[in-house]
Amino acid sequence: MIAKKSMVYQKRSFPERTCVSCKETSPKRELIRVVKMTDGQVKIDQTGKISGRGAYICLKDTCWKSKSLKKDLSRALKADLTSNVFENLVRYAETVLFQQRLKD
Numbered sequence: 001m002i003a004k005k006s007m008v009y010q011k012r013s014f015p016e017r018t019c020v021s022c023k024e025t026s027p028k029r030e031l032i033r034v035v036k037m038t039d040g041q042v043k044i045d046q047t048g049k050i051s052g053r054g055a056y057i058c059l060k061d062t063c064w065k066s067k068s069l070k071k072d073l074s075r076a077l078k079a080d081l082t083s084n085v086f087e088n089l090v091r092y093a094e095t096v097l098f099q100q101r102l103k104d
């Protein structure tokens with residue numbers, strides 16, 4: 001019998017989330033989660049376990065550099081992001097994106 005490379009993985013389903021910027025769906029682990037915590041603080045959640053209202057942004061540079069990202073994210077989180085908070089998020093995301101690329 002010829003041992004064919006298994007195609008089993010194709011049918012496994014992963015939870016998918018929509019990027020607030022490009023509106024494309026990707027597996028959850030390929031997106032960066034931003035969370036508005038119960039105390040109102042907004043931060044990037046690398047564990048995916050922080051409770052609060054979450055929004056997802058994919059790993060594409062274009063999404064993080066989108067001019068409407070601040071607005072899209074504010075709407076998704078129902079939070080009024082200040083420029084300061086937003087810039088911190090983007091800066092942090094850049095380091096996360098950089099780490100992700102090293103892994104690939």
Ligand SMILES: [Zn+2]
Nearest residue numbers: 019022058063
């Ligand atoms: Zn995107």
